[in-house]
Amino acid sequence: MLKNLQVPIVFIITHMGLIFFLYPTDLIASSKETQWVPIFTGFLFQLAIMAVYLKGIRLFGNENIIHVLMKKSRWLAWATLLPVLLHLGIIAVLTVRIYAEIISIIFLSNTPLWILMCLLITIPTYIVMHGGVRGLMRTGLLLSLLFLISILFVLAYAFQNIDPRYALPLLPDDPKDFSFFVHPSYYKCLFAFSGCFLFLGFVPPYVAYKPKTVFIASLLLLPLFLMAVYIPILTLGEETARQLEFPFIFTIDTIEIDWLMFDRVTMFLVLSLLAFIMLFISLVFWLLTNIFRHSIKDLKPKILVPLVSVLTFGVCLFIPDLETTEEFLQWETILLGYVSIVTPLVVLFAGRHHFKQMKREIK
Amino acid sequence: MKMMLMRMVAVVLLFLLSGCWDNKDINHRSLPIAMGVSYNQGSYTIYLDIPSVTEDEEKIQIISDHGDSINEVIDHISMNMESQVDLLHLKVILVDKAFAKHGLSEGIASIIRSRYIAPKTMFVICDEPLDHFFQHIDASSTDDGTAIYDYFQKNAGWSPDIAYTPTWRIFRSIHSYTNDVVIPMIKSGDSTVIKSTGSAIMKNGKMVGKLTNEETLLYNVFNGVNTQGKIEVMGHATVQIVSSRIGNRSSLEQDQPRLRSTVHLKITVMDTRGNPSMVLIKKELQELVTREFMLLFQKVQKAGADVFGLGQHFRDDLTRPQLARWRTDYLPNMKVDLHVKTIVRNTGNLKARK
Incomplete structure (x- = not known):
């Protein structure tokens, strides 16, 4: 029972790590009112690419994208996997760098940045080296058992200071309400929607899952996508939320719970989410090494994983500030767009072809 | 041998990854409970109310200094003290009327930016010169000096004719188009430590009027x-x-x-x-x-x-x-x-x- 839930749970909690920090900032920056329109647009985008992707994967039977593509044509495999590899590499660097900065801004301001990046890299490296993907999924299950309760508690309390009238007007009546499509920030926040669905195609046959459960999991994410944006807006108002670097975390800081002995519940939320982010980073590391091993050179994971993490760390050290990182993230959206649209389509076509071939072979 | 090496690495990691970097013990920190900020033509005077509890006595320590910005003064105080000033547990910020009339927006912005002071910190206007107020608190405090904190706690001394305004609400009032706040006003009391004198109407972070306690x-x-x-x-x-x-x-x-x-x-x-x-x-x-x-x-x-x-x-x-x-x-x-x-x-x- 629990074994079937591993993949959907990892899918949910890695998204949770991505949702609550940069995504609200970018989304609020991209639209002035009726924020649910861009949220739903992003969400529908996620559902669409996932539907295509999962459909393709189901046609593979119990095989992995790399195997199927490699068997079909080396050229196609390269055209699909190389952008994915590049994308994952950039994602690994940017995530580590941004989240180290977030830790520094929110609570460890005296700690040097490199030690925070070290922390964000060492633990995922360890998970990938010793557990592989199965260990990773089990870790996800464990983390969700440990942290989901405290996160839900804090999220429930986040409604403490809301004023629903800040959400008005509810219906978009001005063409300006759709101007988010031309705002660059909006594409940056699509990272939260399509940042980590790729792993679904690479985990079989190592870990089995039912595509339907993942689909349900992505529906469960909708309230979280809405809350991450609407809680700051309802508490502070759009004009105020726009001023803040991390509006959601700031809103959590305003919660007052008289009966609780802890003064700052933000810590529970942030630390739990950081655990989820570490899981996300390990997932990216695993994907990187897995694709590399099966398409370029089959190095031993014991050599390859530390190599990847040292490389990530080295590149991270060269990025001077948060602004540069966000600029890189802005450029990365082009690659992200390419990867999240092209990969599912390729997978679907390859899947169809593969399915027909298998049928013919059986006949 | 290999196992041994792994264990050693694990122990080293334990220390490296604990996050306790440049940590200062709690007995080397001063945790002020209230901070007074008075403003006079571009220069700030800061008062810190630091409860110091030892085995045999409980008393408070009032420290003050002045400079060109709030952070500068706090650094200055920290430099001159034997321990480090840590504003993480600050509960009340008192400002004088001159500051409130001049406009709090810059002060609030630096508080929100600094991330050392919680956005839940209460904001209060003092209806008399701050030095007089803090002298009074120092003289009349018999306990650990948390009177000013308890006064604004909903589960302690707060009462419904006092406004209740955390810092983040003032921040919201400065930027929001349709929301302003009132800030409680207090002064030193005759028989009690603190006396409420009503509250101040704030518009975009500036004091523009006054309400009585009944209002x-x-x-x-x-x-x-x-x-x-x-x-x-x-x-x-x-x-x-x-x-x-x-x-x-x-x-x-x-x-x-x-x-x-x-x-x-x-x-x-x-x-x-x-x-x-x-x-x-x-x-x-x-x-x-x-x-x-x-x-x-x-x-x-x-x-x-x-x-x-x-x-x-x-x-x-x-x-x-x-x-x-x-x-x-x-x-x-x-x-x-x-x-x-x-x-x-x-x-x-x-x-x-x-």
Whole structure:
């Protein structure tokens, strides 16, 4: 029972790590009112690419994208996997760098940045080296058992200071309400929607899952996508939320719970989410090494994983500030767009072809 | 051998990854509970109220210094003290009237930016010179010096005729188009440590007027703060408001905003004089609340500060650029019709005349 839930749970909690920090900032920056329109647009985008992707994967039977593509044509495999590899590499660097900065801004301001990046890299490296993907999924299950309760508690309390009238007007009546499509920030926040669905195609046959459960999991994410944006807006108002670097975390800081002995519940939320982010980073590391091993050179994971993490760390050290990182993230959206649209389509076509071939072979 | 190496690496990691980098022990930190900021022509004077609890005595320490910015002064104090000043547990920030009239926006922005001071920290205006106030606190404190903190705690000394304003609400008031705040005002008391003198009306972070304690109570009732406030009714009775609820209906007629509000009050009778009937008490209470509220509203309207967040009701009717002009173009023309409905929940242990 629990074994079937591993993949959907990892899918949910890695998204949770991505949702609550940069995504609200970018989304609020991209639209002035009726924020649910861009949220739903992003969400529908996620559902669409996932539907295509999962459909393709189901046609593979119990095989992995790399195997199927490699068997079909080396050229196609390269055209699909190389952008994915590049994308994952950039994602690994940017995530580590941004989240180290977030830790520094929110609570460890005296700690040097490199030690925070070290922390964000060492633990995922360890998970990938010793557990592989199965260990990773089990870790996800464990983390969700440990942290989901405290996160839900804090999220429930986040409604403490809301004023629903800040959400008005509810219906978009001005063409300006759709101007988010031309705002660059909006594409940056699509990272939260399509940042980590790729792993679904690479985990079989190592870990089995039912595509339907993942689909349900992505529906469960909708309230979280809405809350991450609407809680700051309802508490502070759009004009105020726009001023803040991390509006959601700031809103959590305003919660007052008289009966609780802890003064700052933000810590529970942030630390739990950081655990989820570490899981996300390990997932990216695993994907990187897995694709590399099966398409370029089959190095031993014991050599390859530390190599990847040292490389990530080295590149991270060269990025001077948060602004540069966000600029890189802005450029990365082009690659992200390419990867999240092209990969599912390729997978679907390859899947169809593969399915027909298998049928013919059986006949 | 390999196992041994792994264990050693694990132990090293344990120390490296603990996050306790440059950590200072709690006995090497000073944790101020209140901070006073006074402003005089571009220079700030900061007062810190630091409780110091030892085995045999509890006392407070007041430290002050001045400089060009809040952070500079705190660094200066930290430098001159034997321990490091840590504002993480700061609970109350006191500013003097001069600072409040000059405008708090820069001070608030540096507090929000610094991330050392929690956005929940209470904001208070001191109605007398800060040095005098802190001297008084120092002299009259008999306990661990947390009086000023307890005074504003909802589960300790707070009472419904005092405004309750954390820093983040002031930050919101500075940037929001339709929400202003009032900040409690205090001074040193004669027989008590602290005395409330009402509250200050803030508009975009600037003090523009003053409310009395009674008006603050009405403000709290209207804003839906769960009060247990007591009101004197025309010399006939004293009642306690046990719960209040507001229904609002807004409409916009030719650029004139109108709000029809109905306040539902549930009261209990505390004491009566001359055996008045319940009908009389109810009627007089309704008249009193309506009249007082209209006076209060006119005062606020004149100051141009939307402390009731009335503009919130018109977010659907006005466009964003119009809302940005809410305080100047719409609020002065606004009309409010207030209806008060009261229910006497009980009359205490004594029966009352119907």
